[in-house]
Amino acid sequence: MRILVTGANGMVARATAGYCRGIGDDVTALGRGVLDISDRDQVFEAVIDRGFDAILNCAAYTDVDGAETNRETCYAANAVGVENLALAAKLSQTIFVTISTDFVFSGENPGFYTQRDTPDPQSVYGRSKLEGEERARAANAASVIVRSGWIYGSGGTNFLSVMHRLLAAGKPIKAIGDAFGTPTFAGDLARRLRELAELDLPGTFHVTNSGPGMSYLEFAEAVAEIGGYDRNLIEPVSRERLDRPAPRPVSSKLACLFSERLGLSRMPLWSDSLTAFLETESGAV
Numbered sequence: 001m002r003i004l005v006t007g008a009n010g011m012v013a014r015a016t017a018g019y020c021r022g023i024g025d026d027v028t029a030l031g032r033g034v035l036d037i038s039d040r041d042q043v044f045e046a047v048i049d050r051g052f053d054a055i056l057n058c059a060a061y062t063d064v065d066g067a068e069t070n071r072e073t074c075y076a077a078n079a080v081g082v083e084n085l086a087l088a089a090k091l092s093q094t095i096f097v098t099i100s101t102d103f104v105f106s107g108e109n110p111g112f113y114t115q116r117d118t119p120d121p122q123s124v125y126g127r128s129k130l131e132g133e134e135r136a137r138a139a140n141a142a143s144v145i146v147r148s149g150w151i152y153g154s155g156g157t158n159f160l161s162v163m164h165r166l167l168a169a170g171k172p173i174k175a176i177g178d179a180f181g182t183p184t185f186a187g188d189l190a191r192r193l194r195e196l197a198e199l200d201l202p203g204t205f206h207v208t209n210s211g212p213g214m215s216y217l218e219f220a221e222a223v224a225e226i227g228g229y230d231r232n233l234i235e236p237v238s239r240e241r242l243d244r245p246a247p248r249p250v251s252s253k254l255a256c257l258f259s260e261r262l263g264l265s266r267m268p269l270w271s272d273s274l275t276a277f278l279e280t281e282s283g284a285v
Contacts, residue, residue: 001020001025001026001053001054001197001198002025002026002028002051002052002053002054003020003025003026003027003028003052003053003054003055003056003194003197004027004028004029004030004046004047004050004052004054004055004056004094005017005020005027005028005029005030005056005058006029006030006035006037006055006056006057006058006059006085007031007032007057007058007059007060008029008030008031008034008058009031009032010058010059010060010062011151011153011154011155011156011157011161011186012058012099012151012153012186012189012190013029013031013058013059014029014154014155015153015154015186015187015189015190016056016058016189016190016193016194017029018190019187019190019191019194020056020190020194023194025194028050028052030046032059035059036081037057037059037077037080037081037082037084037085038076038077038080038081038084039084040084040087043081043084043085043088044084044088044091046088047085047088047089047092047094048088048091048092049092050092052092052094053094053095053197054094054095054096054097054197055085055088055089055094055095055096055097056097056193056194056197057081057082057085057096057097057098057099058099059077059081060077060078060099060129061073061074061076061077061078061125061128062125062158063125064103064123064125064244064246064248065244065245065246067123067124067125067128067246068123068124068245068246069245071124071128074124074125074128075128075131077128078125078128078129078131078132079128079129079131079132079135080135081132082098082132082133082135082136083132083135083136083138083139085098085136086098086135086136086137086139086140086143087139087140089140089142089143090139090140090142095142095144095197095200096136096140096142096143096144097143097144097146097193097196097197098132098136098143098144098145098146099146099147099148099189099193100129100130100132100133100145100146100147100148100204101125101126101129101147101148101149102147102148102149102150102181102182102208102249102252102253102254103121103122103123103125103126103129103149103248103249103252104119104120104121104126104129104130104133104147105117105119105120105121105126105249105252106120106121106122106249107122107248107249107250107251107252108120108249108250108251109251110251111251111253112182112213112253112254112255113206113252113253113254113255114206114254114255114256114257115203115204115205115206115256115257116257119133122247122248122249123246123247123248124246125246133145133204141202142200142202143202144196144197144200144201144202144203144205145203145204145205146189146192146193146196146204146205146206146207147204147205147206147207147254148184148189148206148207148208148254149181149182149184149208149252149254150181150182150183150184150208150219151184151185151186151189152183152184152185152186152277153185153186153187153277154186154277154280154281156186159173159216160183160216160219163175163219163220163223164223164227164229164278164281164282165281165282166233167220167223167224167227167229167230167233167234168227168229168282170230170233171233172233172234172235173220173233173234173235174235174236174237174242175215175216175217175219175220175221175234175235175236175237176215176216176217176236176237176238176239176242177215177216177217177218177236177237177238178215178238178239178250179215179216179239179248179249179250179251180213180214180215180250180251180252180253181213181214181249181251181252181253181254182208182209182211182213182214182252182253182254182255182270183208183209183211183214183219183270183273183274184207184208184209185209185268185270185273185274185276185277187273187277188209188267188268188273189207192205192207192259192264192267193207195264196264199262199264201262205256205259206254206255206256206257206259207254207256207259207267208253208254208267208270209267209268209269209270209273210266210267210268210269210270211269211270211271213251213253214270217234217236219274220234221234222271222274223274223278226271226274226275226278227278227282
C-alpha cells in the first residue's frame, strides 16, 4: 500500500511508519513542520491526487493539562485537522484511519468501555478528540476511528514510556494507584492501524493490549519486576495528591466488541508487550 502517516515526529507515527515500511509499504511520513493538518489548503495539497491508498493520522495535540489553557491549539489539531484529513481522504477516495482516545469517556464505569458506551469527556483534551471523531464521520462516512489509551513506546516522553529509564537510573517516581486503564504498546497499535486500513471497514474500534487493565501503580510495579529495578523507588500516590489542571477518567479501560469477529488477531497480552519493550529498550531481561 501507499500510505501517508501524519504526525511523523510523534511516538505512534514513528512506530506506524516503521511497521508499514517493514512489511513493504511505500510510506510518506509528514510532521507538522511540513504538514499542518489544521490548514485545509496544506492538507488538500498533500493528499489529493497523490495516489495514496490510506492515510493513518497519528497527528494530535496530546498535552492533556496544557489543553485546559490552549483550547484553540488543541482543537485545531484534534478536531479541525481530523476533519480536514477526513474530507481530503473522501475527495481522493483514500482510506482514512485516525486515532482517538479513552479520554472521550467520563471514567465512571469501573468495567470496560465498549463502542456501545456513550462518550462523556471531562477535559478540554477529551472533548477535542470527541469532536474530531464527530467531524470525521460527518466529513467522511467511511472514516475508521481508533480509540486507544495509555500508549507507550520507544522514543515516547510520557510517564509510561520513561518510567523504566527513571527506575534504571535509581530515581524515585510517583505512581497513581487509584486511576485505571489498559496499556497499549505503540508497536502493537501500529500493526492494528495497518490491519484496519487493509480491512477498510468504517466504524469505531477500541485498540489496546489484552489483559484485565490496571492502575499506573500496578504498571510501574510490573516495570520494576520485569526490568529488575528497585520497587522501593515507586511511591504510591492518589489522583488528588497530584492536583493536575485537567480532570482525568478514574477508569478508562477499553474493550473492542468485534475486532476478533472480523478476523483480526487478538491484541498481545500487555505483559508480553511490556517485556518485549523493556528488552528492546535496555536489555533488562
